Amino acid sequence: MEHEGETALDFPREWIEFADPADPAHLIRADLTWLLSRWTCVFGSACRGIIAGREEEGCCSHGAFFTDADDVKRVKAAVKRLDKDTWQHHVRGFEKWTELDELHDEKPARRTAIQHGPDGEEGPCVFLNDADFAGGGGCALHAQALRDGVHPLTYKPDVCWQLPIRRDQNWVKRPDDTKILVSVIGEFDRRGWGAGGHELHWWCTSSPDAHVGAEPMYVSYAPELTALVGEQAYTKLAEVCADRDKRGLVAEHPATVEARRRTPLKLIARPANLDS
Template sequence: MSRARRPVEVPLDFPREWIEFLDPADEQHLVRADLTWLLSRWTCVFGSSCHGILPGRAEDGCCSHGAFFTDADDENRVKAAVAKLSPETWQRHRRGFKNWTEMDTVDGTKPTRRTATRSGDGPCVFLNDADFAGGGGCALHAQALRDGVHPLKYKPDVCWQLPIRREQDWIKRADGTKLLQSTLTEFDRRGWGPGGHDLAWWCTSSPEAHVGTEAMYLSYAPELTELIGEPAYQKLAELCDARLKAGMVAVHPATVVALATPTMPKRRGGREPASPRPT
């Protein structure tokens, strides 16, 4: 799909508001947060107005490729979740870790394990078809909902974190003190590397996905809490509340367009869940 034919997206570069604060529970943890992103009205539109990242495959959403694991803890958490699935709830049911994962590379050199794809060009093996009797969408997401837990407890890290980008680095201040800096911002096209510019569509830049009824720091509270901890999230929410009351200077341009377009239906904030059917 040529860029001229893509659904409308705002440019990648625009003014952003940032805030920094120390974690109330850890004086060596500095949180740097992108308020323009966290106060945006982005919400997951999977299964409704999502165009998907590959041309002609809107039904895949952002599941057109396998998800790389971040570490052993990530792998083990997903292993435990997969053990809960059955042929009735997972359309491409497979037994054995090596049968639902495969080796690939992120940087072109180092082999890394990720969730398998159905074929050479995907999509992810955990993506059930929309008409599957056990429920369409991510099988792991749907199982979490059936079990009454948040999907982040079952899904690979990259899947539940998107489209929030967290970067962590130890920084040294002028007085020699060291802090762990956690930066929370938007996972835009550039987050995927050079190939991100070739995606058919990416939701964070699209007004069609900025239709949530509440700001992201509220709709993504569980994910943000998991990323920075409960005390830090509560402080972040307090600061976000205050910024909203004061009035934003740099509002996300995709949110601006969405709010100015009355034909765009507003959606309840947060990631759109798969809808598991009774089995």
């Protein structure tokens, strides 16, 4: 299925794999084409949003499902730091800013709640402040992290800070009967959302409009990648990426190629306070 203005989902990619220096039983398999792309978050600027007519919401048009108890605990602590001046839709109580919904397996799962208009219409995530909110637009949790001098991944739900990186982990039994944990780091494209992903109004990873970063993604997303694979594994990954980038031996992401063709001098840094 093709989406206007976006590159195809299937194209030649280059991968690398190596053992985690901190744990020989942990193998990292990484998509160099994705990590060396110039993708960057364009929330608040070129982002078209996942729902037509609601571009200002970016990818915050739905609540974020929690991954585990640690995810919930971290966000709970962050919410306590918000008040009416920093959170437009301020409420107190876990049951008020979360709700149950069905995940892919159709089992009830908890997520951040969504806003509801006066006529009952569904809005975006309850933590999304309007652009003209006096306390600042964008994710209230993200903004609070910046005010507190910490990285936003320490306050936001896992799915929010990990996107658009996809990490899959599986224990694999080798022919010699040893077991290793394989962490696959790649692009969270439309298909990552399941069949419904193809119905999204727009998705940034395939759009040249979002491949305008001033530096490769493995650099701009260093904190997130470190949290996903560990410090020593990220250091090794960064070394590999830098070496391959220097030598120009990586199959480039077509969206990055198209972005460079359109505007070769238009490179932007990752936004500090408008990330979704």
